[in-house]
Amino acid sequence: MAEGALPRDEWEALAAERALGVIAGEDLARAMRLELSDPDFAAEVEAWHRRFGALFAEVEPVSPPEGVWQAIATRIQAASGGSVSALRAVRRWRAGAVAATVVAACLALVLLFRGPTEQVPVPVPSPTSAGPMAVAQLSGPEADSPSLAARYDPADATLHVSASKVSPASGMAPELWVIPDDGVPRSLGLIPAKGTSQVTVPQGDRSFLTDGSVLALTYEDAQTAPHEKPGMAPVALGTISVL
Amino acid sequence: MDRAGTRAEADAARERLVLALAGVARRDHAALRQVYDLTSAKLFGICLRISRDREAAEDILQTVYIKIWDRAGRFDASRASPITWLGTIARNTAIDWKRASGRIESAPEEAALEIADDRPSADALLEQEEQGERISECMDDLEQRQRGAIRSAFFDGFTYAELAERAKVPLGTMKSWIRRGLQKLKACLDG
Structure with missing residues (x-):
């Protein structure tokens, strides 16, 4: 949904508040959306981080216990040397050209293992909309995998998403991708982890929201979204059907 | 040295x-x-x-x-x-x-003021930057309650709602302290 333009002073205040971290709820969501959609806003938030940065001089350093480094080293070692195929999957998914294979494989898994998992109700299509509506149910292989219901209304280029069981790690946020025939994921931006939300689909991506395209969800660094490529294998997937 | x-x-x-x-x-x-x-x-x-x-x-x-x-x-x-x-x-x-983690501390109510008064003590090599001196000066120019609220937001990670509750002022009051403080701070730093 198009965001009404903020008056300049509100816009400036919001950037400062975002960097200071005092806002929550709808204000925070709005700031996060602006960070993604308005490069000047993102730059202003960055500028505030720089302004505040010097305050870190006042924080008293405290040596962490030895075990912390061990834990970090182990986690990084596991991620880069681990035999877990997930990492290979991520690399291939990053490679883009072969991502379709991985997506297809994950999708097969999803279809195989999708038990009687809880289905999120698809938001009800509004009767006034023009053009064919597209819907997708996204789910993952685990019982506690995220599940999403998405409905795309071409009349206003808005994707309505209901999310449940979406639980990104700290600092991460759910990012939605569309993967058309060519297998290359395109970011549709971050979505809130809970409840229903509306995503305005960028002009260039609208044609991808067609029958057979795949919607995928990953958890990505909240600060740097939208990303050119996903940084992990999808946690939930679903194909789009046109009604 | x-x-x-x-x-x-x-x-x-x-x-x-x-x-x-x-x-x-x-x-x-x-x-x-x-x-x-x-x-x-x-x-x-x-x-x-x-x-x-x-x-x-x-x-x-x-x-x-x-x-x-x-x-x-x-x-x-x-x-x-x-x-x-x-x-x-x-x-x-x-x-x-x-x-x-949803943790909202039940710190003593004077905590906000106590935080407002704590002054720089660490002086590590890495942070000796020009803006460091500037921001301290500019913070000193703020009203005490604006400075206290901004410092508490920065160092303790409180939201507007938490800051207002701790300082026992309405949310709108806290917002306007911080917003005005930030405006002044920006003018001072960029000026």
Whole structure:
């Protein structure tokens, strides 16, 4: 949904508040959306981080216990040397050209293992909309995998998403991708982890929201979204059907 | 140590850190260890300050360095000071933890004022930057309640709602203290 333009002073205040971290709820969501959609806003938030940065001089350093480094080293070692195929999957998914294979494989898994998992109700299509509506149910292989219901209304280029069981790690946020025939994921931006939300689909991506395209969800660094490529294998997937 | 000497040493320390971060961007494990050795005490201090929970701060610190490992390629030394960049990651990660853990401290009500009065004590080499002196001066120019609220938001990671509750003022009042304070701060820093 198009965001009404903020008056300049509100816009400036919001950037400062975002960097200071005092806002929550709808204000925070709005700031996060602006960070993604308005490069000047993102730059202003960055500028505030720089302004505040010097305050870190006042924080008293405290040596962490030895075990912390061990834990970090182990986690990084596991991620880069681990035999877990997930990492290979991520690399291939990053490679883009072969991502379709991985997506297809994950999708097969999803279809195989999708038990009687809880289905999120698809938001009800509004009767006034023009053009064919597209819907997708996204789910993952685990019982506690995220599940999403998405409905795309071409009349206003808005994707309505209901999310449940979406639980990104700290600092991460759910990012939605569309993967058309060519297998290359395109970011549709971050979505809130809970409840229903509306995503305005960028002009260039609208044609991808067609029958057979795949919607995928990953958890990505909240600060740097939208990303050119996903940084992990999808946690939930679903194909789009046109009604 | 004279001022010029300190400055030169600060520049050298920053240079070492920038080089180490460049190594991390190339996925060099030894470089990450170097970044850790140079910064973990500072970043742990930030995590502790915001989380006020030692065990949680250790977990947060792990996450911080995993993020640094993943994001070092995006650090641009021409745009940001390395310690500001790293400190921001630590602060945001700790704030995320705090919000996610839903913890709202029941600190004594005078906590906000007590925080307003605490003054810089650490003087590590890495942070000796020109803006550092500026922001302290500019903060000093603010009204005490504006300064106290901004400091508490920055160092303790409180939201407007939490700050208002702690200071026992309406939310709108807290918002206007902080907004006016930030406006003045920007004018002072950019002026």
